[in-house]
Amino acid sequence: MKFYNIYFSPTGGTKKVATIVAKGMQLESEEINLMKEPDKITKVKFEKEDLCLVAVPSYGGRIPSVVTDMFRNVKADGTKAILAAVFGNRAIDDTLLELQDVLEASGFVCIAGMEAVAEHSLMHQFGTGRPDQQDEKELLEFAAKILQNSETQRIPAFPGNRPYREYNGVPLKPVANGKCTSCGLCAKECPAGAIPLTNPKMTDKDKCILVCTV
Numbered sequence: 001m002k003f004y005n006i007y008f009s010p011t012g013g014t015k016k017v018a019t020i021v022a023k024g025m026q027l028e029s030e031e032i033n034l035m036k037e038p039d040k041i042t043k044v045k046f047e048k049e050d051l052c053l054v055a056v057p058s059y060g061g062r063i064p065s066v067v068t069d070m071f072r073n074v075k076a077d078g079t080k081a082i083l084a085a086v087f088g089n090r091a092i093d094d095t096l097l098e099l100q101d102v103l104e105a106s107g108f109v110c111i112a113g114m115e116a117v118a119e120h121s122l123m124h125q126f127g128t129g130r131p132d133q134q135d136e137k138e139l140l141e142f143a144a145k146i147l148q149n150s151e152t153q154r155i156p157a158f159p160g161n162r163p164y165r166e167y168n169g170v171p172l173k174p175v176a177n178g179k180c181t182s183c184g185l186c187a188k189e190c191p192a193g194a195i196p197l198t199n200p201k202m203t204d205k206d207k208c209i210l211v212c213t214v
């Protein structure tokens with residue numbers, strides 16, 4: 001049995017939450033960082049007895065569109081998944097429900113889910129310093145409860161609605177200023193392929209999902 005800690009975390013808040021929950025699961029975990037190694041997930045053979053933690057930030061109450069794309073070619077075999085939706089200032093709206101739908105379309109069985117707060121990646125005055133000690137305590141307690149009930153086959157009713165909340169991105173896009181040397185680092189980091197390596201000063205505004213990685 002393998003335990004995978006899978007997260008998409010452009011500014012690190014979701015990773016912090018996932019790390020705490022993974023610690024609470026008291027299992028040796030293999031990390032899959034969807035920002036750094038987006039292809040790794042398609043190469044893993046998820047077995048029925050494996051367990052996955054899948055953590056994503058909430059963007060406009062939805063899962064980041066690139067995460068949906070990343071799971072399109074993943075095939076699990078009834079593998080159990082624990083879901084985490086992380087938000088900064090408002091709410092997760094339909095994030096857990098959408099994540100459940102995406103994972104179940106790939107053959108996972110979702111056995112538990114949680115929402116958690118992390119510092120807002122754009123407006124740092126919201127959720128500043130979170131997850132904090134209290135968050136950590138609650139997340140560890142919740143992980144312990146999941147561990148006690150990990151044999152469950154019941155599919156939880158996650159909050160949210162179908163059709164999901166409409167989200168068309170935010171009208172802010174990165175613009176290169178005079179200090180840009182066209183080194184291409186941002187193009188390499190961009191998970192949406194919105195910044196061309198050949199001309200990093202020109203962000204493709206339709207592809208950009210504003211992950212705020214610095």
Ligand SMILES: Cc1cc2nc3c(=O)[nH]c(=O)nc-3n(C[C@H](O)[C@H](O)[C@H](O)COP(=O)(O)O)c2cc1C
Binds near residue numbers: 209210
């Ligand atoms: C484009 C964008 C949209 C967001 N939309 C929401 C939202 O609808 N509700 C909310 O509470 N937080 C929202 N947030 C805040 C993120 O969910 C939060 O900062 C999260 O911790 C970011 O995860 P990360 O640190 O792993 O990148 C949004 C952030 C970004 C960048």
